Each structure stands twice: as structure tokens, then as C-alpha cells.
Amino acid sequence: MLNAYPRPQLRRDSFINLNGTWDFAVTRGDCPASFSDTIQVPYPPKSPLSGVNRRIQPDETMWYRRKFPMPVHAADERVLLHFGAVDQIAEVFLNGKRLGTHEGGYLPFFFDVTDAVRDKNELKVKAVDTLDHTYPWGKQKHKNGGMWYTPFSGIWQTVWMEIVPDNYVRSLTIRPSLDAVEITVFPSDDCSGAVLPIETPDGPIRVEMPTPHVTVPILKPVLWTPETPHLYPFTLQYGKDVVHSYFALRTVSEGVINDVPRLLLNGKPYFFHGLLDQGYWPDGLCLPPDDHGYERDILAAKAQGFNTLRKHIKVEPLPFYAACDRLGMLVLQDFVNNGEYRFFHDTVLPTIGFKGFGDRHANRDRNTRRTFIQTAQDTILHLYNAPCIIGWTIFNEGWGQFCADEVYS
Numbered sequence: 440m441l442n443a444y445p446r447p448q449l450r451r452d453s454f455i456n457l458n459g460t461w462d463f464a465v466t467r468g469d470c471p472a473s474f475s476d477t478i479q480v481p482y483p484p485k486s487p488l489s490g491v492n493r494r495i496q497p498d499e500t501m502w503y504r505r506k507f508p509m510p511v512h513a514a515d516e517r518v519l520l521h522f523g524a525v526d527q528i529a530e531v532f533l534n535g536k537r538l539g540t541h542e543g544g545y546l547p548f549f550f551d552v553t554d555a556v557r558d559k560n561e562l563k564v565k566a567v568d569t570l571d572h573t574y575p576w577g578k579q580k581h582k583n584g585g586m587w588y589t590p591f592s593g594i595w596q597t598v599w600m601e602i603v604p605d606n607y608v609r610s611l612t613i614r615p616s617l618d619a620v621e622i623t624v625f626p627s628d629d630c631s632g633a634v635l636p637i638e639t640p641d642g643p644i645r646v647e648m649p650t651p652h653v654t655v656p657i658l659k660p661v662l663w664t665p666e667t668p669h670l671y672p673f674t675l676q677y678g679k680d681v682v683h684s685y686f687a688l689r690t691v692s693e694g695v696i697n698d699v700p701r702l703l704l705n706g707k708p709y710f711f712h713g714l715l716d717q718g719y720w721p722d723g724l725c726l727p728p729d730d731h732g733y734e735r736d737i738l739a740a741k742a743q744g745f746n747t748l749r750k751h752i753k754v755e756p757l758p759f760y761a762a763c764d765r766l767g768m769l770v771l772q773d774f775v776n777n778g779e780y781r782f783f784h785d786t787v788l789p790t791i792g793f794k795g796f797g798d799r800h801a802n803r804d805r806n807t808r809r810t811f812i813q814t815a816q817d818t819i820l821h822l823y824n825a826p827c828i829i830g831w832t833i834f835n836e837g838w839g840q841f842c843a844d845e846v847y848s
Contacts, residue, residue, distance in 0.1 A: 441458055441481060441597060441726065441727075441729070441730055442456060442458070442730055443597075443730040443758045444758070445521070445523050445596070445597040445599055445756065445757060445758065446521075446757055447685075447757055447758060447761035448611065448613075448684045448685060448757070448761070448824050448825075449608070449610065449611060449682050449684060450682060450683040450684070451601050451602075451603070451680075451681070451682055451683075452681070453601045453602040453603070454599060454600075454601055455510065455599060455600040455601065455602075456597065456599050457480070457505060457507060457562070457597075457598040457599055457600060458479075458480050458481055458597055458598060458599075459479065459480060460477050460478075460479060460480075461477065461478050461479075461480045461503045461504060461505045462474035462476070462477060462478075462503070462504040462505070463476045463477055463478035463484070463491060463501070463502065463503055463504075464476060464501075464502045465484075465493075465495065465499050465500065465501055465502070466499070466500050466502065467498055467499055467500065468500065470502060470563070470565070471502055474502065474504055476491065477490060478490055478491050478503070480503065480505075480594050480598060481523065481594050481595055481596050481597050481598065481726065482595070482723055482724070482726060483526075483591040483592055483593050483594070483595045483724055483725060483726075484501065484592060484593055485589055485590070485591065485592065485724055486591070486720075486722065486723050486724035486725075486726070487721075487722045487723075488722045488723045488724075488726075488728060494581070494589075494590075495568060495590075495592040495593065496581075497568070497569045497570060497581065498569075500565060500566070500567055501564075501565070501566040501567070501568075501592065501593045502563065502564070502565055502566075503562075503563065503564040503566070503593070503594060504561065504562070504563050504564075505561075505562045505598075506559070506560065506561050506562075507560050507562065508558060508559055508560070509556045509557060509558055509559075509560055510602070512602045515604065515605050516553075516602050516603065516604055516605065517551055517553045517602070517603050517604070517605060517607070518551070518552050518553045518556050518600060518601075518602055519549050519550070519551055519552070519600060519601050519602075519603060520533070520538070520549060520550045520551075520552045520562075520598075520599075520600050521547060521548075521549040521597075521598070521599050521600065521601070522541070522547060522548055522549065522564075522594070522596070522598055523547050523595075523596025523597045523598070523599075523756055523757075524544060524545055524546060524547060524594075524595055524596040524754075524756075525541065525544065525564065525566050525593060525594050525595070525596075526544025526545070526566075526568050526579075526590075526591055526592055526593065526595055527542070527543065527544040527566075527567065527568040527569065527570065527571060527574055527576075527592070528540065528541070528542050528566065528567045528568070529541045529548075529564055529565070529566050529594075530564070530565040530566075531550065531562075531563070531564050531565075532562070532563040532564075532565075533550075533552055533555045533556070533560060533561070533562050533563075534555055534556075534557055534560055534561055535561075536555045538550040538552065538555065542574060543574050543575060543810075543814060544568070544574065544575070544576075544595075545575055545753070545754040545775055545814070545818075546754065546814070546817055546818065546821055547596070547821065552600075564594065566592070566593045566594065568590065568592035568593065570590060572777055572778055572779055572807070573777060573804070573806055573807050573810055574777055574810060574814075575774075575775035575776065575777045575810075575811070575814050576775070576776070576777060577752035577753060577775045577776055578752060578776075579591065588717070588719060589719075589724060591724050591725040595724075595725055595726065596726075596756050597756065603680060604678060604679040604680050606626065606677075606678055606679075606680070607626065607677070607680040608624055608625070608626055608675060608677050608680050608682050609625045609626060610625045611623065611624060611625070611675070611682075611684060611824065612625070612823060612824065613684070613686045613823075613824040615686055615687060615688050615689060615690070615826070616688070616690060617660060617662060617688055617689075617690055617705060617706065618656060618657055618660045618688070619654055619655060619656045619657055619688075620654070620655050620657065620671070620686050620688065621652070621653070621654045621655075622635065622652070622653055622655065622673075622686075623651055623652045624648065624651045624652075624675065624677065625651070626651065626677060634646070634647060634648065634675075634676040634677075635647075635648055635653065635655070635673060635674075635675055635676075636673060636674050636676070637655065637671055637672075637673040638671065638672045638673065639657065639658075639659075639671060640659070640661060641658065641659055648677075657671070657688060660688045661688065662688050662689055662705050663687035663688055663689040663705075663764075663767075663826050664689070664704060664705065664709075664767065665741075665746040665747075665767040665768060665769060666767065667767070668687070668764065668765060668766060668767030669687065669688075670685045670686070670687050670764060670765065670826075671685060671686050671687065671688070672684070672685045673685065673686070684824075685764070686824070686826065687764065687826035689704065689705055689826055690703075690704075690705055690706060691703070691704060691829045691830070692706065694706075694708075696708050702829075704769075704829070710746075711746065711747045711769060711771075711829075712744060712745050712746050712747060713745060713746070713747030713748060713749055713769070713771065714740055714745050714747070714748055714749070715748075715749050715751050716736075716740075716748040716749060716750050716751060717751045717753070718750065718751070718753045718755055718759075720732070725753070726756070730758070733755075733758060733759045733762040733763075734762050734766065737762055737763060737766050737768045738766060740768065741766065741767070741768065746767070746768065746769055747768070747769040747770070747771065747829075748763070748768055748769070748770050748771070749770075749771040749773065749832070750770055750771065750772050750773055751773055751835070752773045752774075752775050752776055752835050753773070753775065754772075754775060754818055754821070754822070757822075757825075760822060760825040760827055760828065761825075763825070763827035764825060764826050764827050768827060769827055769828075769829050770825070770827045770828045770829065771828075771829065771830045771831070771832060772818075772822060772828050772830070772831050772832070773831075773832040773835055774811070774814070774815045774818060774831060774832065774833055774834075774835075775814065775818075776834070776835055776838045776839045777807055777810060777811050777814070777839055778802040778804070778807045778811070778838070778839035778841075779802070779839075780838050780839070785836070785837055785838050785840075786836065786837075789837055802839045802840065802841040803841070807839075808841055808842075811839065811846075812846065815831075815833070815846075819831070833846060833847060834846075
């Protein structure tokens with residue numbers, strides 16, 4: 440079972456992990472009369488580690504159920520229920536109350552369940568995965584093989600809860616330079632009075648935040664590189680809310696060195712020696728077998744002399760990126776393809792140099808285009824603070840490509 444904190448750059452002490460043994464059933468319709476099976480969450484049903492180890496068909500519905508007690512919380516606190524990712528459409532119920540629906544299988548979502556929780560609770564999740572190509576689906580295919588991957592249907596990232604004050608930090612934006620860091624707090628209300636203690640090699644510095652945005656100069660900066668992956672931990676004290684995070688001092692830019700365009704790390708040319716990282720495992724399918732799996736993989740790549748991973752059409756759980764931050768591994772992050780893939784049009788013709796169609800006429804369905812752009816923007820917001828990420832791949836091999844210049848902008 441995976442126990443790592445699922446959001447390493449916005450950690451609270453009130454973490455409640457709901458991974459583990461859930462009741463499970465597969466139907467072709469309404470909620471089952473009884474749950475005759477169990478599953479190990481967050482492993483998807485097709486994985487051996489799930490305990491189910493069966494493929495989910497497009498016309499089947501997955502049902503999850505978990506009963507849990509609610510820890511004591513104060514009257515002025517909120518209870519948040521988080522899902523790391525559920526592929527592809529999830530509908531969530533708590534104690535018979537429908538909380539809502541989420542569409543798309545790669546990004547997190549949450550519900551404020553303060554008014555729904557009781558001392559004893561029953562959580563149900565209905566999940567459907569038809570591999571609808573309107574949504575990002577990457578290379579998942581029911582008839583896998585060759586370049587196509589086994590689909591990972593249903594819950595496949597950590598389910599968890601946390602208790603927060605009425606007024607709490609919803610998110611942070613961290614923008615580093617070589618000698619300073621900009622930190623912006625997005626609170627649920629006014630942010631005045633927040634305090635920001637930052638740990639540095641020369642001792643802690645304490646920063647008052649009269650506004651939600653602050654720029655902090657760092658004396659004697661230690662720059663982040665794959666060879667020296669130095670991280671600066673900090674704690675944000677905002678009213679009754681206390682969150683823990685970190686940042687790194689590093690920049691990525693373009694430059695011309697000796698008349699040759701170069702990609703620069705911290706203002707200097709750097710050789711990005713990389714692998715294509717597809718993120719599949721023999722027993723967990725899309726997840727490692729334990730919390731140290733990412734670390735073992737990253738260190739194995741580093742031992743072979745690599746310093747970069749291209750994360751291939753998959754958004755990993757945040758602990759993967761935190762491991763790259765901590766161990767010193769650069770990441771080129773793909774957006775996850777949606778739309779239809781046509782081998783002759785998308786691969787053969789461009790490979791031989793034919794450009795007659797133009798990408799304005801490709802992937803023309805408006806809803807598919809809108810979904811791709813929204814998911815790409817959400818992916819950037821989700822992963823923005825990770826120091827390891829140095830670039831984004833918009834359209835993998837031109838698949839699903841449309842209006843590329845505009846999408847890039």
C-alpha cells in the first residue's frame with residue numbers, strides 16, 4: 440500500500456490516508472446489491488497488486504466502497520476529501536449524499552465534505568472508463584500491444600482527507616530565480632498576517648507576508664542542478680493553518696552560445712541526457728509497488744549516466760516529481776494526448792515530409808480541442824511548482840495536433 444503524502448509541496452499534519460482494502464464490484468448498470476469482492480486502492484483493477492487482476496470492459500461500471508470513522512474536528516474546521524486521479528469518469532457519494540462528478544483520468548479533484556461526514560462513514564465511488572477519446576487517454580487501449588498500453592481504469596492514485604481551518608491556504612505558486620524566490624499564496628480569504636520561515640544553509644529566515652505575494656532574496660544561494668539538487672524547505676503559517684513546502688533556485692532559458700542556440704540551466708549550457716519514461720510497472724501497472732519505487736527507478740537511471748526523464752503522455756502522482764526534485768532528475772513533461780490517432784495521417788505522411796493537410800484541419804471536434812487545452816492548462820497549474828520540470832511536450836508525435844502555434848502561445 441502507498442502511504443507517502445500525496446501533495447509534498449503543500450503538506451499538513453492532518454493527513455488521513457484512505458488507501459488500502461475497499462469493497463469492490465463490477466456491474467453493467469446500477470449499484471450492486473452486494474459487494475462481493477475487495478480491491479487494494481489505489482492500484483487499478485487490472486494490476487496484480489490490486490488483488491482483482493481483471494480487465495474492465497467499456498460497458499462495465501466499477502463500484503468502490505470504504506467505511507471509515509471520522510477523527511474529531513473543531514466546529515471552525517473544514518473536512519476535505521481528495522482523489523489523486525480516477526480514470527475516466529468518477530461519481531462520488533458519502534453517506535448516501537452525492538458529492539459530485541469528475542471527468543478526466545489524470546488530475547486530482549476534491550470535495551468539501553464538512554456537512555456530510557459523521558462519526559461513522561460510508562464512501563462510495565462509481566467509476567466508468569469507456570476510453571472516450573474526448574478526454575486525454577494517452578496510449579491506453581483495450582486491445583493493447585505494440586505501442587499501445589494496458590488501460591488503468593478506476594481509482595489509480597491516493598484517496599485521502601485532511602482537516603483545515605475555515606480560512607486556509609488553497610494553493611501556492613512558487614517562481615524561483617538564481618538569487619530569490621517569489622511565493623504567492625491563494626487563500627480562501629484574506630492572507631494578511633502570514634509568516635514564512637525558510638530554512639537555508641546559513642540558518643532560518645523569517646518573512647512577514649502583509650499581502651499574498653512576497654519576493655524573498657536568498658543570500659549565498661545554492662543552485663539546484665541534477666548534480667547538486669539542493670532544496671529549501673519552508674513553512675507557511677497563515678492564521679490557524681500551517682503548511683509545509685519547499686522550493687529550489689534554478690532557471691531554464693534559451694541562449695545563443697558561440698552562434699549556436701542552446702537550452703540553458705541556471706544560465707549555462709547543459710547537456711540534457713535523457714530517457715523516455717513511460718511509467719508502467721509489472722505488478723502495479725501504473726504505480727510502483729511501494730513508496731520507494733520512484734526513488735529506485737530514478738537512482739537506477741542516474742547510475743547509468745542519465746539526468747533527464749521525458750515523462751511520456753502520463754501525469755504521475757506528485758510524489759514522483761518530489762523524488763525527482765530531491766534526487767536531482769530533470770523532467771520534460773508531456774501533455775496527455777486526446778482525440779483520434781490515425782497512423783497513416785499522423786505518422787506516415789509527416790515522416791515522409793508531407794505537410795499538405797495543415798494542422799488547422801486536424802482534430803477538428805471543438806469539444807475535444809477545448810478539453811485538451813483546459814487539461815493542458817490544469818496540468819501546468821498542478822505541476823507548476825516542481826523544480827525538476829524544465830519543459831512541456833504539447834503534441835506527442837503530432838498526434839491530435841491542431842493549431843499548434845496558437846496552442847503553444
